[in-house]
Amino acid sequence: MTTESVSVLIKSIAGRLSNAGISDAGMDARLLIRHAFGWSAEEQLGRLPDPPPVAKLDHLEGLLARRLEREPLQYITGNVEFFRRRFNVDPRVLIPRPETEQLVVQAIEFVRSYRIESPRIADICTGSGAIAISLALELPSAIVEATDISVGAMEVASQNATALGAEIELYEGNLLEPLKSKFDVIVSNPPYILRGAMADLQVEVTREPALALDGGEDGLDVIRPLLTGIRGALKPEFSAAYIEIDPPIADAVLQLAHQQFPNASISLLADLAGLARCVAIEFG
Numbered sequence: 001m002t003t004e005s006v007s008v009l010i011k012s013i014a015g016r017l018s019n020a021g022i023s024d025a026g027m028d029a030r031l032l033i034r035h036a037f038g039w040s041a042e043e044q045l046g047r048l049p050d051p052p053p054v055a056k057l058d059h060l061e062g063l064l065a066r067r068l069e070r071e072p073l074q075y076i077t078g079n080v081e082f083f084r085r086r087f088n089v090d091p092r093v094l095i096p097r098p099e100t101e102q103l104v105v106q107a108i109e110f111v112r113s114y115r116i117e118s119p120r121i122a123d124i125c126t127g128s129g130a131i132a133i134s135l136a137l138e139l140p141s142a143i144v145e146a147t148d149i150s151v152g153a154m155e156v157a158s159q160n161a162t163a164l165g166a167e168i169e170l171y172e173g174n175l176l177e178p179l180k181s182k183f184d185v186i187v188s189n190p191p192y193i194l195r196g197a198m199a200d201l202q203v204e205v206t207r208e209p210a211l212a213l214d215g216g217e218d219g220l221d222v223i224r225p226l227l228t229g230i231r232g233a234l235k236p237e238f239s240a241a242y243i244e245i246d247p248p249i250a251d252a253v254l255q256l257a258h259q260q261f262p263n264a265s266i267s268l269l270a271d272l273a274g275l276a277r278c279v280a281i282e283f284g
């Protein structure tokens with residue numbers, strides 16, 4: 001590894017990552033270096049002309065080897081930013097995606113627009129707890145309950161809640177089954193990838209838990225019972241459910257939602273790329 005300067009080191013690592021077919025190689029190189037050397041972004045910027053700390057180069061090489069094997073960067077650094085907060089992640093949980101922040105925004109807007117004072121909110125399939133914890137911190141008067149069927153995910157969500165100072169109630173179990181209350185808002189980012197598309201996933205995505213991704217033959221294995229469960233768990237008035245979906249299954253989910261909730265206002269919400277990413281079911 002070059003010891004000329006941090007700037008040259010970044011270029012050399014970015015080149016190795018790019019040659020391995022990794023997109024965003026420059027960004028990954030900077031983040032790996034920051035993580036290996038324990039630097040903030042500002043510190044890294046200030047040290048660009050300096051030689052890198054030689055004692056930490058072996059550690060950096062080890063992290064780089066993992067990334068070259070296509071391990072997701074966030075599992076290597078152990079964290080990801082979601083809704084302006086840092087969440088710990090490891091291979092027990094899906095890495096929260098930026099588009100999922102839309103569920104948080106929708107839930108907050110609904111609660112505020114109806115001035116619901118102490119909303120009871122459920123996050124089903126919570127994974128790292130990113131959605132539930134964000135909502136608990138953004139809406140301090142809310143009671144937030146979350147479920148996941150994975151014991152490992154429960155552990156990660158619990159650690160994140162403690163680290164971020166969020167009070168949420170976590171339940172291990174299938175969808176809404178562990179919950180007894182009626183909710184003002186239910187949010188969920190369930191597994192929804194068509195089984196036939198699982199083989200075409202980016203290598204990094206295949207390192208995430210299959211339980212978090214695989215939606216079965218038609219992508220609806222989890223969404224179908226989730227919609228049934230939501231029907232019995234939402235308060236009859238001034239309540240809403242927001243479910244993240246994969247664009248290819250949008251029409252099928254919309255049809256199911258109309259069958260389950262004939263009296264609700266139902267719509268598809270697009271992500272920043274203009275793709276149908278969330279189904280909104282609202283009772284005014």
Ligand SMILES: C[S@@+](CC[C@H](N)C(=O)[O-])C[C@H]1O[C@@H](n2cnc3c(N)ncnc32)[C@H](O)[C@@H]1O
Nearest residue numbers: 094096125126127148149150174175189190212
């Ligand atoms: C797509 S991940 C979403 C994680 C997190 N909510 C996020 O957005 O980053 C789906 C999660 O659903 C969980 N899961 C899968 N089947 C489930 C079920 N039947 N009941 C509850 N959780 C389930 C998985 O363990 C995984 O953590």
